[in-house]
Amino acid sequence: xxxxxxxxxxxxxxxxxxxxxxxxxxxxxxxxxxxxxxxxxxxxxxxxxxxxxxxxxxxxxxxxxxxxxxxxxxxxxxxxxxxxxxxxxxxxxxxxxxxxxxxxxxxxxxxxxxxxxxxxxxxxxxxxxxxxxxxxxxxxxxxxxxxxxxxxxxxxxxxxxxxxxxxxxxxxxxxxxxxxxxxxxxxxxxxxxxxxxxxxxxxxxxxxxxxxxxxxxxxxxxxxxxxxxxxxxxxxxxxxxxxxxxxxxxxxxxxxxxxxxxxxxxxxxxxxxxxxxxxxxxxxxxxxxxxxxxxxxxxxxxxxxxxxxxxxxxxxxxxxxxxxxxxxxxxxxxxxxxxxxxxxxxxxxxxxxxxxxxxxxxxxxxxxxxxxxxxxxxxxxxxxxxxxxxxxxxxxxxxxxxxxxxxxxxxxxxxxxxxxxxxxxxxxxxxxxxxxxxx
Amino acid sequence: xxxxxxxxxxxxxxxxxxxxxxxxxxxxxxxxxxxxxxxxxxxxxxxxxxxxxxxxxxxxxxxxxxxxxxxxxxxxxxxxxxxxxxxxxxxxxxxxxxxxxxxxxxxxxxxxxxxxxxxxxxxxxxxxxxxxxxxxxxxxxxxxxxxxxxxxxxxxxxxxxxxxxxxxxxxxxxxxxxxxxxxxxxxxxxxxxxxxxxxxxxxxxxxxxxxxxxxxxxxxxxxxxxxxxxxxxxxxxxxxxxxxxxxxxxxx
Numbered sequence: 001x002x003x004x005x006x007x008x009x010x011x012x013x014x015x016x017x018x019x020x021x022x023x024x025x026x027x028x029x030x031x032x033x034x035x036x037x038x039x040x041x042x043x044x045x046x047x048x049x050x051x052x053x054x055x056x057x058x059x060x061x062x063x064x065x066x067x068x069x070x071x072x073x074x075x076x077x078x079x080x081x082x083x084x085x086x087x088x089x090x091x092x093x094x095x096x097x098x099x100x101x102x103x104x105x106x107x108x109x110x111x112x113x114x115x116x117x118x119x120x121x122x123x124x125x126x127x128x129x130x131x132x133x134x135x136x137x138x139x140x141x142x143x144x145x146x147x148x149x150x151x152x153x154x155x156x157x158x159x160x161x162x163x164x165x166x167x168x169x170x171x172x173x174x175x176x177x178x179x180x181x182x183x184x185x186x187x188x189x190x191x192x193x194x195x196x197x198x199x200x201x202x203x204x205x206x207x208x209x210x211x212x213x214x215x216x217x218x219x220x221x222x223x224x225x226x227x228x229x230x231x232x233x234x235x236x237x238x239x240x241x242x243x244x245x246x247x248x249x250x251x252x253x254x255x256x257x258x259x260x261x262x263x264x265x266x267x268x269x270x271x272x273x274x275x276x277x278x279x280x281x282x283x284x285x286x287x288x289x290x291x292x293x294x295x296x297x298x299x300x301x302x303x304x305x306x307x308x309x310x311x312x313x314x315x316x317x318x319x320x321x322x323x324x325x326x327x328x329x330x331x332x333x334x335x336x337x338x339x340x341x342x343x344x345x346x347x348x349x350x351x352x353x354x355x356x357x358x359x360x361x362x363x364x365x366x367x368x369x370x371x372x373x374x375x376x377x378x379x380x381x382x383x384x385x386x387x388x389x390x391x392x393x394x395x396x397x398x399x400x401x402x403x404x405x406x407x408x409x410x411x412x413x414x415x416x417x418x419x420x421x422x423x424x425x426x427x428x429x430x431x432x433x434x435x436x437x438x439x
Numbered sequence: 440x441x442x443x444x445x446x447x448x449x450x451x452x453x454x455x456x457x458x459x460x461x462x463x464x465x466x467x468x469x470x471x472x473x474x475x476x477x478x479x480x481x482x483x484x485x486x487x488x489x490x491x492x493x494x495x496x497x498x499x500x501x502x503x504x505x506x507x508x509x510x511x512x513x514x515x516x517x518x519x520x521x522x523x524x525x526x527x528x529x530x531x532x533x534x535x536x537x538x539x540x541x542x543x544x545x546x547x548x549x550x551x552x553x554x555x556x557x558x559x560x561x562x563x564x565x566x567x568x569x570x571x572x573x574x575x576x577x578x579x580x581x582x583x584x585x586x587x588x589x590x591x592x593x594x595x596x597x598x599x600x601x602x603x604x605x606x607x608x609x610x611x612x613x614x615x616x617x618x619x620x621x622x623x624x625x626x627x628x629x630x631x632x633x634x635x636x637x638x639x640x641x642x643x644x645x646x647x648x649x650x651x652x653x654x655x656x657x658x659x660x661x662x663x664x665x666x667x668x669x670x671x672x673x674x675x676x677x678x679x680x681x682x683x684x685x686x687x688x689x690x691x
Contacts, residue, residue: 226562
C-alpha cells in the first residue's frame with residue numbers, strides 16, 4: 001500500500017562509522033547506555049575513594065564479588081517483575097512474600113524437618129527450598145486469580161498483600177528470628193563455601209562461551225536458511241569475542257578474590273592440610289546465588305522471547321483487547337504471570353535467607369521498591385508492552401552498585417535514599433527522552 | 440443472485456443489551472458461500488455489536504448461530520476461529536509493540552521442536568503472504584506502531600486471510616485508507632468471493648456497498664429494517680432505509 005524504502009547497502013554508506021558499526025552488530029543502543037551508566041557509577045565511586053579516602057575500594061575483586069552476590073536476590077525478582085509490568089500490572093507484595101516464605105522455610109528447616117530426616121540430612125535443604133518456591137508460587141497464583149477473575153486491580157491486591165504477608169510472617173514465629181539455618185541450605189546464599197571455586201568457575205565460563213558461540217552461529221545458520229539478511233562476518237566475530245571476553249574477564253575477577261585467612265585456616269584444619277608460610281590462595285570463584293541469577297536470567301530470557309507464553313505476555317502488554325480477540329486467554333495468562341512472579345520471589349527468598357543464614361522478620365522490607373526500580377531502570381515501560389530481562393538484571397546491578405558505593409564512601413542512610421530516589425526518576429526521564437528521539 | 444441450499448452462516452433472532460439498552464434487538468441475517476453481505480446503518484445501529492456475537496467478542500443474550508446448518512456454540516474468539524471465522528476489526532486489533540509476523544500469527548504461532556517459537560519460519564510465511572497482498576510492504580522487523588495506516592491494515596487483512604478463513608467479517612476495512620489502497624481491498628474482496636468465502640462487510644460508503652455487495656442488510660436502533668438484493672434497488676432506496684427506516688417494496 002504505501003511504499004517504504006528497503007534498507008540497502010547504499011543507505012548504509014551515508015551513516016557515520018559508529019552508526020554503521022551499531023547497525024552491523026545489531027547492538028541495542030539502550031543497552032550500551034545502561035552499561036555506560038553502570039561503568040560511570042563504578043569508576044565514579046572508585047575515584048571518589050581515591051581522592052578522599054586515600055584508596056579506591058570499589059573496583060576491587062572483593063567489592064565486585066560482594067556486589068554480584070548482593071545483586072542476586074533483587075535481580076531474580078526483577079526478571080519476573082518485567083513480565084508483570086509488561087502486562088500493565090504491578091506487584092507491590094514481593095518484599096513481604098519474600099519475608100513470609102523465608103520465615104516459613106526457616107521454621108520448616110530448623111524446627112520440623114530435622115525431626116523427619118534427622119539433623120544435617122541433605123534432604124532438608126532440598127525439601128525446604130522446593131517448599132519455599134511452591135509457597136511463593138501459590139501466593140502469586142492467588143494474587144493473580146484475584147486480579148484476573150475477580151477484577152481487583154493489581155495495585156490494590158498486592159498492596160493488600162504487602163501488609164498481609166508481612167503480618168503473617170510475624171505471626172508465623174511471633175516475631176522471633178530463626179537462626180542458624182541448615183548448613184547446606186545456607187550455601188545457596190554465597191560465602192566462601194557457597195562458591196564454586198576456581199576450577200568450577202572456569203567450567204562455568206567455558207559452558208557460557210560455548211553457549212555464546214552456539215547462539216551466534218546457530219542463529220546465523222537459521223537466518224541463512226530462510227534467506228534473511230545476515231550480519232557481516234566481522235560483526236559476528238566481534239560479538240563472539242566481546243561476549244566470551246566478558247565471561248572470561250568476569251571469571252578472572254571472581255577467581256582473583258581469595259578466601260579470608262580465617263576461613264583458610266579453618267578449612268586447612270578440617271582437611272588436615274598445613275597452610276604454607278605465605279598463606280594459601282583459595283579463590284572464591286562464582287558464588288552460587290550469582291549462578292542462580294544467571295540461570296534465571298537465561299531461562300527467563302528464553303521464556304520471554306522464544307515461547308508462546310512470552311509472546312502472549314508482550315501482546316497483552318501492547319494491546320490487551322487485541323490479545324483477547326486473538327484467542328489468548330488473558331485471564332489465565334495473568335494467573336500464570338503472577339504465579340511465576342511468586343515462584344521467583346520464593347527462589348529469591350531462598351537466596352536472601354541463606355545469605356543471612358537466618359530468617360528474620362524484616363527480611364525483604366522495601367524489596368518491592370528496589371525490584372520495581374530495577375525493572376524500570378532496565379527499560380521496562382510502566383505503560384506496558386516493553387521490557388527486557390537482561391535490562392532488569394543490569395538495572396538491579398545499577399541499584400545495588402549505587403547502594404554499595406555509597407556505603408563504601410560513607411554516605412548515611414538518609415542521603416542514600418535521596419540519591420537512589422533521584423537516580424530512579426532521572427533514569428526514567430532519560431529513557432523517555434531516548435524513546436522520543438528514536439521513534 | 441439466488442441463494443439456495445444451506446447458508447454458510449445464519450444468525451437467528453440475536454438479541455444483546457448493555458445496561459438496559461437493546462444494542463441488537465431480535466435480528467436475523469444469513470450469508471451464503473461466495474457472497475458478500477453488507478451491513479449498513481448509522482453509528483450505534485448495532486452492526487458491529489451483531490457481528491461481534493459471531494466473532495466471539497460478545498456473547499448474545501438470546502438467539503442462535505448456525506454454521507453450515509449446524510448449531511454453533513461461540514463463547515469466545517477461540518471458538519470462532521475454530522469455525523474458520525476470521526475478523527478484521529475496525530480497530531485492527533493489532534499489538535502495536537510486536538512486529539508484523541508476531542501479529543499475523545498471534546494466538547497461532549508456529550513452533551519448532553521443544554515448543555519454541557519458530558520466528559524465522561513465521562517471518563518467511565509473512566513475507567510470502569505480504570508479497571501477494573501488498574508487494575510494497577518491507578517493514579518486517581519493526582513494531583507495527585511504526586507502520587502507516589495502510590500498512591497496518593494490510594497486516595490485519597493478511598492475518599484474516601492467511602488461515603484459510605471460510606467466513607470473513609470486515610468491519611469498515613477501508614475507513615483509514617486512501618483511494619489506491621481502497622481499490623486494493625475491493626479487488627481482494629472480489630478474489631476471496633471467487634474462492635467461495637462468505638463475507639460480512641460493515642461499510643458506511645454507499646458506493647462501496649453498491650459495488651461490492653450482493654445483498655445489504657440495513658439496521659436502525661438495534662433492529663433490522665430490511666434486507667435487499669443490491670441489484671434490485673437504487674442508492675436512494677438504501678439511503679432511505681438507513682436514514683428513515685423506510686422499507687422499499689423489494690426488501691424482505
